[in-house]
Amino acid sequence: MPVPVPTIVCGRCGTPFIGTAVCGNCGHPTATSRPLDTGAWRAQLRPAERGRVLGAAVADTLCLVVPTAAFAVATALGGWHAWAVVLVCLVILGLLVALGLWCLRGWGRFAGGALLGLRTLDGLTGLAPDRFVTPDRLLVADARNGADPLVIAVPRPAEPGTGAGPAPQPAPVRAPQPPPAPRPHDCFVAAGQSLTPLTGTLLVGRYPVRQLGAEPLPTLELPDFTRTMSRTHVLLENENGRLWATDLGSGNGTRIQRPGEPSVTMTARLRMPVVLGTRIDCGEQSLLITDGRRAAA
Incomplete structure (x- = not known):
């Protein structure tokens, strides 16, 4: 089905053109173009x-x-x-x-x-x-x-299978290979002078709920007399060396600071990647993701 497109006619040579800055026939600029009163144009006009x-x-x-x-x-x-x-x-x-x-x-x-x-x-x-x-x-x-008279019909491109010939097939592109998973390494959560192994999933809070899903999860309970840390504040995960942190809708929020980067506030329920050396502030309580050779800050 034709597509109506506004007609622009060159004021020098009378050639129709669409969506260009100059006439493709004589180079006359369209900003000052006025079409000529040609016999062909009047012949197509229906009074x-x-x-x-x-x-x-x-x-x-x-x-x-x-x-x-x-x-x-x-x-x-x-x-x-x-x-x-x-x-x-x-x-x-x-x-x-x-x-x-x-x-x-x-x-x-x-x-x-x-x-x-x-x-x-x-x-x-x-x-x-x-x-x-x-x-x-x-x-x-x-x-x-x-x-x-103010529009011209421009045919749509032929649909596949309508006699216009097969559409060219793009060259196959090999999908990029995913990066290899990092080798598992020793990972700990340092809070004060204590080190807690992070080998899978770990719930951290003032008095964390021990079960979020079908099975109970390991927990890290931290005493917080200022009560700036929520009962179940943050979820830490170690997936074969890939480390993640998720704020569980805490009241005072969670901030993380990766090595060499500024501190950022986490979005609740949004899983964020962390690395060794990352500092996690849960209210006034601070955690450090470490390999065991560093002490908590």
Whole structure:
């Protein structure tokens, strides 16, 4: 099915082009382009019948008069002074006229033209009259049934299997190999002067719940007299050497600081990677992920 695309015609040679800064035939810039009045363009134009032109003019006039008259009647019945009614009606009428001229300059029609399928064109340029022109230069064209003079039809690309030939197959690309898992190593959680092995999953908190899923989990209970650490504060994991930390919705939040990086606040329930040497602040309690050769800070 054709796709409507606005027509732009070169003002020097009359060649149509789409979405470019200059004409592909003569290099004329599109910003100052005005199409020539060529015989081919006029031959494709289908003039509108006189009755439909008059109907569009009547519809445009009603769009200007009816709202103004309705407002005048409403304000008169409301007890407004006559001069106020006249002044406001003139302002409304002026705004409606300005709207109609703006639509005419931009799209070549107002409400009547849109209703009856008409386009008003500048007979010299073949486009919508974007400037004041004399009435003898205006042309009213029939825009129904695909005859709109301001659009051209560009065919869509053929769908696969419609006779346009098989679509070229992209060259196969080898999927990148995942990086090898790091070798398991000794990993501990240092809190104060104690070291707790981190060989799998470890729940850390002031009084951690020992079961989050189907099976009970190892826990690390830390005394916290300031009560800045939640009962179940953070989840630490060691997956064959890959280390993870997850804040379990703690009240005061969790901050982590990897070696050589600034401290960041963890997002609750978001699993974040950590490495050896990472400092984890749970409220006022601090943990250190270590290989056992370093003491907690």
